[in-house]
Amino acid sequence: MRHFxxxxxxxxEEILEIINIAIDIKKDLRAGVYKKQLENQTLAMIFEKxxxxxxxxxxxxxxxxxxxxxxxxxRDIHLGRGEPISDTAKVISSMCDMVMIRTxxxxxxxxxxxNSRVPVINGLTDSYHPVQLLAxxxxxxxxxxxxxxVVAYVGDGNNMTHSWMFLAAKMGFSLRIATPKGYEVxxxxxxxxxxxxxxxxxxxxxxxxxxxxxxxATIVTTDTWASMGQEDEKEKRIKAFKGYMIDNKKMxxxxxxxxxxxxxxxYRGQEVSEEIxxxxxxxxxxxxxxxLHAQKGxxxxxxxxxx
Ligand code: CP
Ligand code: NVA
Numbered sequence: 001m002r003h004f005x006x007x008x009x010x011x012x013e014e015i016l017e018i019i020n021i022a023i024d025i026k027k028d029l030r031a032g033v034y035k036k037q038l039e040n041q042t043l044a045m046i047f048e049k050x051x052x053x054x055x056x057x058x059x060x061x062x063x064x065x066x067x068x069x070x071x072x073x074x075r076d077i078h079l080g081r082g083e084p085i086s087d088t089a090k091v092i093s094s095m096c097d098m099v100m101i102r103t104x105x106x107x108x109x110x111x112x113x114x115n116s117r118v119p120v121i122n123g124l125t126d127s128y129h130p131v132q133l134l135a136x137x138x139x140x141x142x143x144x145x146x147x148x149x150v151v152a153y154v155g156d157g158n159n160m161t162h163s164w165m166f167l168a169a170k171m172g173f174s175l176r177i178a179t180p181k182g183y184e185v186x187x188x189x190x191x192x193x194x195x196x197x198x199x200x201x202x203x204x205x206x207x208x209x210x211x212x213x214x215x216x217a218t219i220v221t222t223d224t225w226a227s228m229g230q231e232d233e234k235e236k237r238i239k240a241f242k243g244y245m246i247d248n249k250k251m252x253x254x255x256x257x258x259x260x261x262x263x264x265x266x267y268r269g270q271e272v273s274e275e276i277x278x279x280x281x282x283x284x285x286x287x288x289x290x291x292l293h294a295q296k297g298x299x300x301x302x303x304x305x306x307x
C-alpha cells in the first residue's frame with residue numbers, strides 16, 4: 001500500500017503511470033465513458049483549510065469512479081476538538097478506503113498516514129501541494145512541453161514552490177525560482193531536491209531577480225503571496241513582493257510562445273496582472289480542470305498498489 005504525501009517518494013516512472021491513467025480517464029470522460037474503477041469505495045476528505053478545486057475535483061472524481069466521498073471539515077469532526085490524530089486515523093481508515101487531507105503542518109499528515117490502514121493523499125499542507133503538480137504536469141504534457149522545459153517560478157517560496165522542486169527533480173526539467181529576500185524556499189527541501197536532481201539531470205536554481213528567472217523560460221508560473229494561514233501577513237507581504245508581479249513586461253522576457261500556469265486562486269493585481277490572466281486563461285482553466293483527471297488517475301493507481 002502506498003500513500004501520496006510528497007512527490008519525493010515517487011519514481012519518475014510511477015508519476016508517468018499516474019499521468020497516463022489520467023490521460024485515459026480524461027479521454028473516456030470526453031467520450032461519455034465512466035469506468036467504475038472504485039465501485040463501492042469511500043474517500044474521506046478532511047479539510048482544515050478552505051478549498052474550491054480540491055474539494056470539487058476529489059468529490060466529483062470519486063463519484064465518477066463509482067465511489068463516494070465524505071466531506072469532513074474540522075469544525076464537524078472531533079479532530080478539531082482535540083481527538084488525537086492517531087485515533088482519528090485508525091477509526092476513519094477502518095471504514096473508508098482512502099483518505100485525502102488538507103491541513104497546516106505536514107507532520108499531521110505523516111502521523112495520520114502512519115496510523116492509517118488505507119492510502120492517504122496530501123490535498124495540501126503548509127509545505128507541499130503534490131496533487132496540484134500532477135495536474136500541472138498533465139497540462140505540460142498536453143501542451144507538448146517535456147523534459148526540455150525551462151520553468152520560471154516567481155513569488156513566494158511556499159508549498160507550491162517545494163512541490164515544483166520535487167517535480168522538476170524527478171522529471172528532469174529546469175526550474176528557476178525567484179523569491180524576494182526573506183521569502184526563499186526551505187533550504188532543507190532545496191537540498192533534497194538538488195540531491196534527487198543529480199539522478200535526473202534537472203537543473204534547479206534559486207535567485208532573487210524575477211527577470212533572471214524568466215529570461216527565455218518556456219513556462220512561467222506563480223502563486224499567491226499570502227497562503228492560507230498567512231492572512232495576517234498580507235499587507236506586509238504585498239510590500240515585500242513589490243516588483244514580483246507577472247505582467248506583460250515580465251512575460252515578454254520568456255520565449256515567444258511561453259505558457260503561464262497558475263494553480264489558482266489568483267489575486268489579480270498582486271502576483272499576476274489581469275491581462276496575463278486573460279491572455280492565458282485557456283491553459284489556466286484547463287490546468288484547473290486537470291485536477292479532476294489527475295486525481296482520478298492517482299486514486300486508481302493507489303488502489304492498484306494495495307496488497
Ligand atoms: N489549487 C487549489 O488547490 O485550489 P483550492 O484551494 O481551491 O482547492
Ligand atoms: N500556496 C497556496 C496554494 C493554494 C492552492 C496556499 O497554501 O494557500
